[in-house]
Amino acid sequence: MKVVLQHLTKKFPSRNRKVNDEVIAVNDFDFEIPDGKLIGLLGPSGCGKSTCLNLISGLLTPTSGRILFGDDDVTDLPPENRGVGLVFQNYALYPHLTVRQNIQFPLQNLKGADRPSREEMDRRALEAAKLVQIEGLMDRKPGEMSGGQQQRVAIARAVVKMPRVLLLDEPLSNLDARLRLQTREEIRRIQRETGITTVFVTHDQEEAMSISDMIVVMKDGVVHQIDQPQNVYDDPVDLFVAKFLGTPPINVFEGAVRGGRLYIGDEDVLDVPGADDRAVWVGIRPEGFVLKPDGRFTCGLDRVEVMGRDISVVCHHPAATADQIRAIISAENRAGATGQAVRFDLKPRKVHLFDRESEARVPFDGPRAPMDEVK
Ligand SMILES: Nc1ncnc2c1ncn2[C@@H]1O[C@H](COP(=O)(O)OP(=O)(O)O)[C@@H](O)[C@H]1O
Numbered sequence: 001m002k003v004v005l006q007h008l009t010k011k012f013p014s015r016n017r018k019v020n021d022e023v024i025a026v027n028d029f030d031f032e033i034p035d036g037k038l039i040g041l042l043g044p045s046g047c048g049k050s051t052c053l054n055l056i057s058g059l060l061t062p063t064s065g066r067i068l069f070g071d072d073d074v075t076d077l078p079p080e081n082r083g084v085g086l087v088f089q090n091y092a093l094y095p096h097l098t099v100r101q102n103i104q105f106p107l108q109n110l111k112g113a114d115r116p117s118r119e120e121m122d123r124r125a126l127e128a129a130k131l132v133q134i135e136g137l138m139d140r141k142p143g144e145m146s147g148g149q150q151q152r153v154a155i156a157r158a159v160v161k162m163p164r165v166l167l168l169d170e171p172l173s174n175l176d177a178r179l180r181l182q183t184r185e186e187i188r189r190i191q192r193e194t195g196i197t198t199v200f201v202t203h204d205q206e207e208a209m210s211i212s213d214m215i216v217v218m219k220d221g222v223v224h225q226i227d228q229p230q231n232v233y234d235d236p237v238d239l240f241v242a243k244f245l246g247t248p249p250i251n252v253f254e255g256a257v258r259g260g261r262l263y264i265g266d267e268d269v270l271d272v273p274g275a276d277d278r279a280v281w282v283g284i285r286p287e288g289f290v291l292k293p294d295g296r297f298t299c300g301l302d303r304v305e306v307m308g309r310d311i312s313v314v315c316h317h318p319a320a321t322a323d324q325i326r327a328i329i330s331a332e333n334r335a336g337a338t339g340q341a342v343r344f345d346l347k348p349r350k351v352h353l354f355d356r357e358s359e360a361r362v363p364f365d366g367p368r369a370p371m372d373e374v375k
Pocket residue numbers: 012023024025043044045046047048049050051052
């Protein structure tokens with residue numbers, strides 16, 4: 001079931017008559033979530049992710065705009081008639097009910113002819129429990145289970161009615177690091193097996209990258225970029241997106257383009273044919289540095305951290321916006337990272353330029369395929 005958002009907007013009016021603190025939590029969202037895909041809604045806390053999800057679920061009413069499931073306009077339907085499954089960060093299970101009863105709860109609520117028989121409810125609850133691999137725990141109560149197990153029950157409850165759309169709001173945030181990894185793989189598997197169109201909300205870029213077919217990157221209620229995870233990483237549309245994705249984060253410098261060359265400080269560090277003269281922010285991914293004794297870009301060396309396969313060269317530069325620059329270099333190529341200064345050449349594909357004012361990406365002609373990179 002594809003989900004279409006048409007100019008969807010949600011404003012929360014100002015509560016105080018003296019100061020206008022109206023919030024546009026979701027500002028003119030206009031995109032389509034393809035049938036059967038898992039979409040990651042990604043952005044910092046307070047950017048409107050939950051509001052967007054609650055609009056799709058029907059828990060909130062939009063200020064303007066429409067929501068369609070397939071060809072079906074659901075904008076005015078109450079949540080229970082939309083056919084959505086919801087999973088929240090805090091599980092929201094009924095503590096006095098068993099796992100079986102919790103999973104069956106949405107079926108118990110069905111009315112008339114839609115309400116399945118007892119046997120059918122048992123069968124479907126078991127099927128959903130098997131999907132999340134908790135079928136051995138059907139008679140337990142939530143208090144007798146770990147956080148990871150409780151979240152599995154919540155997922156089973158959300159899918160037991162075979163919803164048209166599955167909506168997950170930071171479902172892994174309460175789990176410890178290992179369970180978080182494991183559960184996100186589970187969610188991916190369940191989504192693939194069931195083919196239910198899924199919206200997964202997270203503020204964790206790594207989580208969004210690893211689980212999503214497509215990522216919607218947003219900030220302050222505005223969508224910045226929608227694309228496949230790798231494309232968002234490789235081709236960020238603006239400085240915000242470039243900085244939000246990637247660990248360690250992208251290194252940012254003040255720079256300028258003059259005559260087709262990129263300057264950081266007074267060094268011309270890279271040829272950028274096709275870019276107009278202007279002041280820019282220069283973003284260099286940690287993997288975009290190549291150690292070279294006669295490299296074009298000179299930084300002050302702080303230290304080298306060994307990480308096994310790679311080394312991390314920690315350095316500094318007066319034009320950098322942060323105190324530390326981090327370059328990730330293959331351990332075989334560490335020669336040259338000694339002394340006071342360290343010199344690099346840059347891989348053009350890993351260097352992104354952004355207008356100093358608008359922070360929009362400034363394209364330049366150059367090798368964009370991995371094979372063309374500086375070796
Ligand atoms: N019921 C509400 N009333 C007023 N403002 C709200 C309400 N819900 C959310 N907001 C505001 O809308 C913005 C987006 O919130 P939210 O969707 O919860 O963000 P996220 O889930 O990305 O952290 C925030 O500025 C938040 O304070």
